[in-house]
Amino acid sequence: xxxxKADFHIHTCISPCADITMTPSVVAERxxxxxxxxxxxTDHNTTRNVQAFQKALxxxxxxxxxxxxxxxxxxxxxxGYFPDVETAESAGRAVExxxxxxxxxxxxxxxxLLVDETDVFMDMVTLPFGFPTSLNIEEALRLxxxxxxxPVFAHVFRGLGLFYQMGILxxxxxxxxxxxxxxxxRALIPAYCGTFPTALFSSSDAHTPEALGDARMxxxxxxxxxxxxxxxxxxxxxxxxxxxx
Amino acid sequence: MRFSQALERISGTVVTGDPESLEVSQGITCDxxxxxxxxxxxxxxxxxxxxxxxxxxxxxxxxxxxxxxxxGRDYNADTVQKARDENVLLVKSPLGGFELSGIFYxxxxx
Numbered sequence: 102x103x104x105x106k107a108d109f110h111i112h113t114c115i116s117p118c119a120d121i122t123m124t125p126s127v128v129a130e131r132x133x134x135x136x137x138x139x140x141x142x143t144d145h146n147t148t149r150n151v152q153a154f155q156k157a158l159x160x161x162x163x164x165x166x167x168x169x170x171x172x173x174x175x176x177x178x179x180x181g182y183f184p185d186v187e188t189a190e191s192a193g194r195a196v197e198x199x200x201x202x203x204x205x206x207x208x209x210x211x212x213x214l215l216v217d218e219t220d221v222f223m224d225m226v227t228l229p230f231g232f233p234t235s236l237n238i239e240e241a242l243r244l245x246x247x248x249x250x251x252p253v254f255a256h257v258f259r260g261l262g263l264f265y266q267m268g269i270l271x272x273x274x275x276x277x278x279x280x281x282x283x284x285x286x287r288a289l290i291p292a293y294c295g296t297f298p299t300a301l302f303s304s305s306d307a308h309t310p311e312a313l314g315d316a317r318m319x320x321x322x323x324x325x326x327x328x329x330x331x332x333x334x335x336x337x338x339x340x341x342x343x344x345x346x
Numbered sequence: 347m348r349f350s351q352a353l354e355r356i357s358g359t360v361v362t363g364d365p366e367s368l369e370v371s372q373g374i375t376c377d378x379x380x381x382x383x384x385x386x387x388x389x390x391x392x393x394x395x396x397x398x399x400x401x402x403x404x405x406x407x408x409x410x411x412x413x414x415x416x417x418g419r420d421y422n423a424d425t426v427q428k429a430r431d432e433n434v435l436l437v438k439s440p441l442g443g444f445e446l447s448g449i450f451y452x453x454x455x456x
Contacts, residue, residue, distance in 0.1 A: 175396060175398050237398060237422065238398065264380060265378070265380050266378060266379060266380070267379045267380070267398065267400045268379030268380045268382065268383045268400060268403075268404045268407075269379075269383070269400060269403055269404065269407075271398065271399065271400050272399070
């Protein structure tokens with residue numbers, strides 16, 4: 102059993118609100134500096150940059166969990182983690198189908214840059230990744246589940262987080278792990294969830310290289326694979342997720 | 347005033363509940379549910395574009411008796427069921443939140 106320093110909420114240069122310097126080599130350099138060795142790439146409503154980051158970061162010994170951050174019609178952000186890149190890409194395409202038919206202005210709305218594993222920009226995507234999809238919370242949860250993924254509600258106490266947007270815990274959200282950005286807010290969780298056991302995550306939600314830093318959590322398990330991750334989430338067989346601060 | 351007095355002016359459709367027996371005097375217009383929950387003071391009606399079933403739960407917590415869904419949106423099926431169970435009036439209107447607020451504000455002040 103080992104404890105891996107983890108950051109499971111990182112945006113890349115394809116997220117319109119992220120810095121265009123969020124490229125594989127820049128992210129790798131910061132992660133190596135801070136000893137983080139297990140991350141998830143979670144761009145807004147797309148999974149198109151996951152594969153490039155997975156390839157590039159593996160050269161630094163960093164494991165990448167394929168992920169996404171879906172914005173629902175209620176303006177709630179839900180993270181989805183998937184067993185492998187191909188599955189994540191299929192899920193990502195399904196999410197992209199639910200983006201609104203709006204034309205974006207990259208100067209105003211931000212650039213969505215597809216990158217390869219050597220930091221070369223391959224394309225500028227003009228889909229509105231920064232807009233809410235037409236999926237409601239329940240549909241987003243079902244979509245993630247239908248691809249064998251694990252949903253986690255992102256930054257629940259902040260803007261675009263579950264409790265901030267929805268006031269109280271929806272029925273459909275019971276038992277689903279929560280990401281808490283400020284760990285001191287942990288104390289509020291029983292008031293929202295009662296005694297329901299809920300796994301807690303804490304990650305950087307980095308949109309810039311500078312936001313990548315000390316890991317906020319450790320995942321303690323046998324190896325950095327999806328099945329071990331699920332065991333840690335469920336605190337099975339001695340596996341666990343430990344929050345660091 | 348009775349809620350039903352406003353129904354025609356807002357081109358409202360009753361989805362569930364009885365607008366005849368409902369007296370209203372104050373309202374709130376907001377789409378952020380945590381903000382509605384922290385609303386100080388009375389609110390009988392609530393104008394929003396949120397249709398998730400949590401709006402019924404939040405309405406019960408703050409004492410809202412009628413929800414008006416703006417912009418011609420539709421309620422989720424489970425929201426309608428929950429409102430029926432909890433006796434909350436659900437109305438939908440093709441008008442926007444700004445127009446709806448103006449109509450109710452004027453009627454309630456007058």
